[in-house]
Amino acid sequence: MTTSQSSVSPSITVAEITAALTAIVAAELGVDPSSIRPDTDLRAEQGADSVKVLRTIAKVEREYDIELEDEEVFGASTVGEIANVVYRTVTAS
Amino acid sequence: MTSATAAPATETNQHYDLNPDIFGLFLDPLRKYSSGIYATPQTTLAQAQVAKLHFVADRLQVTEGARLLDVGCGWGSLVLFMARDYQARVTGISPAGRQHDYITQRVAEEGLGDRVRILTGYFEDAPIDEVPPGGFDGVSMLGSIVHMPDLGHAMSRARSLLRRGGRYYVSESCFRNAATRAKFDVGPGLAFVRKEIFGWGDMRPLSDLVEAAEDAGFSVVSVDDLTNDYWRTIEDWHANVLANADAIDAIQPGMAAILANYLEIANAGWGYTTKHYALTCKKAR
Numbered sequence: 001m002t003t004s005q006s007s008v009s010p011s012i013t014v015a016e017i018t019a020a021l022t023a024i025v026a027a028e029l030g031v032d033p034s035s036i037r038p039d040t041d042l043r044a045e046q047g048a049d050s051v052k053v054l055r056t057i058a059k060v061e062r063e064y065d066i067e068l069e070d071e072e073v074f075g076a077s078t079v080g081e082i083a084n085v086v087y088r089t090v091t092a093s
Numbered sequence: 094m095t096s097a098t099a100a101p102a103t104e105t106n107q108h109y110d111l112n113p114d115i116f117g118l119f120l121d122p123l124r125k126y127s128s129g130i131y132a133t134p135q136t137t138l139a140q141a142q143v144a145k146l147h148f149v150a151d152r153l154q155v156t157e158g159a160r161l162l163d164v165g166c167g168w169g170s171l172v173l174f175m176a177r178d179y180q181a182r183v184t185g186i187s188p189a190g191r192q193h194d195y196i197t198q199r200v201a202e203e204g205l206g207d208r209v210r211i212l213t214g215y216f217e218d219a220p221i222d223e224v225p226p227g228g229f230d231g232v233s234m235l236g237s238i239v240h241m242p243d244l245g246h247a248m249s250r251a252r253s254l255l256r257r258g259g260r261y262y263v264s265e266s267c268f269r270n271a272a273t274r275a276k277f278d279v280g281p282g283l284a285f286v287r288k289e290i291f292g293w294g295d296m297r298p299l300s301d302l303v304e305a306a307e308d309a310g311f312s313v314v315s316v317d318d319l320t321n322d323y324w325r326t327i328e329d330w331h332a333n334v335l336a337n338a339d340a341i342d343a344i345q346p347g348m349a350a351i352l353a354n355y356l357e358i359a360n361a362g363w364g365y366t367t368k369h370y371a372l373t374c375k376k377a378r
Contacts, residue, residue, distance in 0.1 A: 049280065049281040049282060050277060050280045050281070050282060050366075051280070051281070051282035051357070051358050051361045051362070052361075054361040054362060054365050054366070055357070055361045057365070058361065058365075073365060074276075
């Protein structure tokens with residue numbers, strides 16, 4: 001990431017967030033983005049530990065300029081779940 | 094300068110007993126290995142560490158000639174600073190022998206030998222004739238109580254060394270509450286840090302520190318949240334490790350990657366799982 005500015009547009013979709021999240025997760029885990037799917041369980045993924053999950057969440061919060069609730073940070077496990085949480089938070093703000 | 098109880102380089106202090114030159118390659122010029130305080134977005138690491146030392150002096154209400162004890166004194170940043178800038182009479186204690194040697198050299202270079210005394214050993218076991226009860230106006234522990242297994246004893250001893258009205262400053266990294274500690278204390282991130290960096294360490298929640306301070310007889314003066322400052326401090330250290338990785342590895346092969354991983358783990362948790370607090374207490378009676 002070269003900018004900390006939010007890249008959120010008013011008409012953002014869950015699919016767009018999922019795509020952005022997939023790229024972040026792939027970079028964080030050091031794997032190919034094609035190996036990440038919406039039902040990929042981050043906490044079960046090899047190489048994903050709590051530290052990497054937190055780093056992913058932190059990047060997502062910065063990227064979308066949002067603050068997720070604790071239960072979302074520590075509760076969501078799959079890429080799809082996190083994308084939905086981000087979508088709800090972004091569109092509610 | 095005296096060498097008190099000789100401490101073996103046990104796993105708890107191996108990291109701190111590494112070649113001091115390694116730390117010169119990523120810390121600030123004072124080699125202060127704890128959080129700075131960043132006043133502005135432009136504040137540098139070096140400025141932040143000096144600001145932090147003034148902050149500690151303020152919390153301890155350091156005056157000229159004050160008798161201070163810095164527990165876990167590292168490479169002497171606080172000891173030398175308080176002796177030089179506040180004309181305080183400072184005792185530092187650390188179990189790491191190479192830190193002792195480094196500070197001894199710095200003290201000689203700066204001509205502070207009449208105001209600085211460095212003890213090598215564990216604070217908990219330091220002999221009474223070296224650290225007399227009631228003999229200090231201020232006691233500081235910057236990131237060191239995390240390595241002391243007996244919290245109650247450490248705080249009771251700190252209080253016993255203070256005169257009436259003396260102050261005790263402790264800044265420490267803490268799990269943000271007991272539940273977070275129970276969940277993440279056994280995680281792979283902390284396991285790596287314990288194995289490769291610190292040895293034994295217990296990031297007790299602030300509530301544990303406050304409880305122990307009260308049980309020891311202290312009054313609490315203030316609590317400051319330095320979490321964001323430590324995040325920036327570690328960002329700066331991390332950037333320095335990456336920039337000087339070759340030089341670090343030349344001193345100790347593989348150390349740059351270990352340090353970088355440690356600093357990344359530390360900075361992932363701030364706010365989510367961990368906090369960094371400064372707790373100031375007073376021996377009110």
